[in-house]
Amino acid sequence: MNTSVGIVGIGWTGFRPVTPEASYKELVYEAAVRAYADAGVDPRRDVDSFVTVSEDFHEGTSIFDEYVPDQLGGAQRPVHTITGDGLHGLAAAVMQILTGRFRIVVVEGHSKASNILTLPHITAYALDPILNRPLHANPLAVAGLEACRYMHESGATREQCAAVVVKNRRNALRNPAAAYGADLRAEDVLVSEAVASPITRLEISDHADGAIVMVLADDETARRLSPHPVWMRGIGWANDSPSLESRCWARAAYAEQAAAMAYRMAGIGNPAEEIQFAEVDDTFAYKELQHLEALGLCAQGRAGPLTVEGATAPDGCLPVNVSGGSLGIGHLLDASGLARVLEVVLQLRGQAGSRQLGDVYTGLAQSWRGVPTTSGAVAVLSSRLSGRES
């Protein structure tokens, strides 16, 4: 990289199971106002480009990208929308800044999941219409199929998956923004209703509403604007085959590829040594284990035992989802990846309140787009620039 990209502003609204008092535009406006105040920028004067992420079927509006400018201060300005996770939006913003033609770029993602009355039907419509939909299995079965094969090959157990739920929902108790903090026992998770074996109800993240906005800037601008820019050391994204018939069921190949790309950019050779903490996708409990292995943060088959031993707890050697993750915060649809990044930024700034980790300067955020996708992204963030103190 001949220049660096820093996150200089963050703002969020939520996260709550329902937000009946505000429209999605008002949620986003609130998050945007906070992000701009945090960065010390005026969107109408200073921001060069806006990138948002959304899915038309999640909004109930076709060509939804037409509806995003006003609440961000982006009317009559360069704006575009990506049908992907928030980390895909972040990647687009980084690329725009690296062209040298944009100094300040804004990224937005939001969830109004509570407004979608038939969300399982929407998700089912992501299945292949000719080969898979006529079988009438709930798309949660796709997660069941993957969990089954992953656990078979890795040796992960149901108890280890339950330990992920207990940890993340307990972590959420220390996060005022989290919707689903709870003090559970592993037993509670194991005896909750079977949904798609081996997955039980408490191993599936519930949805939440909210909005997240981030302000990114080039090296020089970031240093001018922020006393504590968080640098985008590396970012990567990848897809496996979408086919349910021929994809890799045991490993999260998309996360392996996305991580390799991000590590290459960040100059990270040994992620298990260099990444101090991680926020990874935990849409389902087993996903946290599978993703940790795919990211190279532990050896294959080791994520489960390490979780039970407490290594991924906030006081462990590799804290994972200190924020509470999707299990504890609530799943934010397309904004979920930005929620992972948000926690990494707060930790690196030392602004994570009672859940602040001691002496951290490099963290990782990872996202997955949910069933039935094999689409994921990885970002490596640091309060220091590679090879020199910031």
Next chain:
Amino acid sequence: MTQRIASYPGTALSEEDIERGRVLSIHDRLRADYAWDAGLAIGRYLDGLKAGQILGVRCERCDRTVVPPRAFCEQCFAPMDAFVPLAGVGTVNTFSLCYVTWDVKRIAEPLIPSVIDLDGTSPPAGIMHLLGGVATDRVRIGMRVRAVWKPARAREGAITDIRYFKPLRRG
């Protein structure tokens, strides 16, 4: 038929099979139901319509009044919460005679969608609605119109609580 085979087994495809989509196609139906939270600004607007009133909102910074109301000014990005009642009288900014319904049916009498700049707003701030009570060949840009409301007991807090806008003077 060959000499050796008198008739082939099975049932032949009929024209009807193809027309009705029994073969060569798959039918599927999406259930996509939403309950959008209207929010503060549009919530107030819909409440106003139920009461027979059109509410706009002012941005003091930009010195402009817009309708429908919104919680923030898209020009200067300041919050907006100074609601002002508008008279329900305005001027046709643009219109179209539309001979096709939203679900693509031909109609002999056209719908007349129009954007009406309401008195008291700062252009361009118009309300998108329908014109009615006017002959199609008399509709003009610049025509003065007023809101025709549903009776109070039939109003439900919806944009359709206004039936249409009609000319102030008989055309």
